[in-house]
Amino acid sequence: MTAHMTATAAEILETPAAPEKEQPVRDRAQTQARIFQAGRALLAEGGFRAFGVNAVARKAGCDKQLIYRYFGGLDGLVDAIGEDLAGWVTQHVPEDQGGRFLLTYGDLMERLAELYGDALRADPLMRRILVWELSESSPHIARMADARAKGIAQWIERMRGSLTPPKGGDTVALNAVVIAAVQQLVLAAETSGSFAGLPLKSQKEWARAVGAVARMARAAYV
Amino acid sequence: MTAHMTATAAEILETPAAPEKEQPVRDRAQTQARIFQAGRALLAEGGFRAFGVNAVARKAGCDKQLIYRYFGGLDGLVDAIGEDLAGWVTQHVPEDQGGRFLLTYGDLMERLAELYGDALRADPLMRRILVWELSESSPHIARMADARAKGIAQWIERMRGSLTPPKGGDTVALNAVVIAAVQQLVLAAETSGSFAGLPLKSQKEWARAVGAVARMARAAYV
DNA sequence: CGGCCTAATCACCATCGAGTGACTTTGCCG
DNA sequence: CGGCAAAGTCACTCGATGGTGATTAGGCCG
Numbered sequence: 195m196t197a198h199m200t201a202t203a204a205e206i207l208e209t210p211a212a213p214e215k216e217q218p219v220r221d222r223a224q225t226q227a228r229i230f231q232a233g234r235a236l237l238a239e240g241g242f243r244a245f246g247v248n249a250v251a252r253k254a255g256c257d258k259q260l261i262y263r264y265f266g267g268l269d270g271l272v273d274a275i276g277e278d279l280a281g282w283v284t285q286h287v288p289e290d291q292g293g294r295f296l297l298t299y300g301d302l303m304e305r306l307a308e309l310y311g312d313a314l315r316a317d318p319l320m321r322r323i324l325v326w327e328l329s330e331s332s333p334h335i336a337r338m339a340d341a342r343a344k345g346i347a348q349w350i351e352r353m354r355g356s357l358t359p360p361k362g363g364d365t366v367a368l369n370a371v372v373i374a375a376v377q378q379l380v381l382a383a384e385t386s387g388s389f390a391g392l393p394l395k396s397q398k399e400w401a402r403a404v405g406a407v408a409r410m411a412r413a414a415y416v
Numbered sequence: 417m418t419a420h421m422t423a424t425a426a427e428i429l430e431t432p433a434a435p436e437k438e439q440p441v442r443d444r445a446q447t448q449a450r451i452f453q454a455g456r457a458l459l460a461e462g463g464f465r466a467f468g469v470n471a472v473a474r475k476a477g478c479d480k481q482l483i484y485r486y487f488g489g490l491d492g493l494v495d496a497i498g499e500d501l502a503g504w505v506t507q508h509v510p511e512d513q514g515g516r517f518l519l520t521y522g523d524l525m526e527r528l529a530e531l532y533g534d535a536l537r538a539d540p541l542m543r544r545i546l547v548w549e550l551s552e553s554s555p556h557i558a559r560m561a562d563a564r565a566k567g568i569a570q571w572i573e574r575m576r577g578s579l580t581p582p583k584g585g586d587t588v589a590l591n592a593v594v595i596a597a598v599q600q601l602v603l604a605a606e607t608s609g610s611f612a613g614l615p616l617k618s619q620k621e622w623a624r625a626v627g628a629v630a631r632m633a634r635a636a637y638v
Numbered sequence: 639c640g641g642c643c644t645a646a647t648c649a650c651c652a653t654c655g656a657g658t659g660a661c662t663t664t665g666c667c668g
Numbered sequence: 669c670g671g672c673a674a675a676g677t678c679a680c681t682c683g684a685t686g687g688t689g690a691t692t693a694g695g696c697c698g
Contacts, residue, residue, distance in 0.1 A: 220644090220645055220646080220693090220694065220695070225645080241552070243551070243552070246685070247686060247687080257647050258686085258687085259687090259688085260646070260647090262688085263645090263646090267686095268686085325547070325551045327604070327607060327608060328550065328606075329465070329547045329551060329607070330607065331607040331608060335608075339610075343612050346612055346613070347613055364627070366613055367625055367627065367628035368628045369612060369614075370612040370613065370614035370625065370628070371597045371625065371632060374596070374600035374611055375594075375596045375600065378596035378599055378600035379592070379596050381550045382549070382550065385549060385552065385553040386549060386557075386558060388561075388565075389565075389592050389595075389596055390564075390595045390596070391565045391566075391569055391588055391592065402589050403593065406586055407593050409590070409636055410590065410594075410633070410635065410636040413632070413636045414631055414635045414636070441676090442663090442664060442665070442675055442676080444674080444675065447676085468654095468655065468656080469657080470655065470656080478677090479677050479678080481657090481676075482676070485675090489657090
């Protein structure tokens, strides 16, 4: 609720969560980081259902009161986690060409689909947050979604280089569709292991899905 | 948990939820239907977060004990709702051609995307359940997802008539991608009102999104 | 050494959730 | 009319939750 005590994500992450000492006692920054990481872990493992003051405190191995003191409550903690994830796209979706030439705008989008999918599949926390976004709307969540949208836009901006988008195509909409498909498939893969009859468990199966997305992307961009 | 008392969805729906009498007292079928509808409504309105024995009983205007008696608990109620939704695709996604000719397989998929999107946008309950599917995996939920996948497959089967799928294309994967995109966009539209920079609030904005999906579908199927 | 600021914990509250057993009411049928 | 099974309600336990005020414990500095 109140944010007067809230520490920025950057401050917290300076201390690298210190796995060396279990209870270094009396180190505020350390404790703060422990709470922060506990929150992340809890969210990543159990989703927002398992996410609560008591649970976080238990996992962090400290009193829940400290969550209120250092983060101004659960909301503050969520904000901190969200802030930390603001630059997620730029941090987790690489900007290389994987040794291949991106000749058309379609190639570019194909590559984005591939990389975005991989990044998402490697990050349980982000997946949980995406589901969270779908299940309720709140200020924090909206901000995260916005940041991600901007990140994707920037990625495209930087990656496309001299490639020009197709003349008649509605690139914003087409991009959104590609990203949407990838996202839904990744999320569905986790819980149900398949989507609309398409199995999505093994790496090979995932490759098949990505292939389909790629085909559509390339085809759509003239 | 136990299912010995569980009534089938069909049985329940025979009684059309009787909005005429508020408290018809002492009518088991009626009460059962009230509980059933309360569960549906609660799920549709508040999602699975607001879904619980107490809440359902409150909404149904009866004692929660009856939920245990008539449905064998919350799980049983969920099962009943799920059963009722088993034929959702066939019931809610129409099988007409909207007065237009489906000349290619791509046209067919375009039409499916359109109709599936509309059906989903008109059904809050189904949307909630889709999100639910993404946030946890349970037997009920898996069954519902399977039923939906089958429904979609049947829809295509019946609609395609003499149209033949493209030779080289992986239709299963391509279809899954199209459906995935639509689904993700609909779900995102509800909570955040946009997706990856594409606004999704008004009907016009939605049409834009559908247009993009359609373009990709048509392009992908040769 | 002693005080003091602060990290951290303890003890507690109200509330809500699932779940259960005992109870009361009602309609029906002999 | 009497009883009996079914429909429905009540009252409670138990555990977990979010949230708060008072209290303890520890390091640092004069």
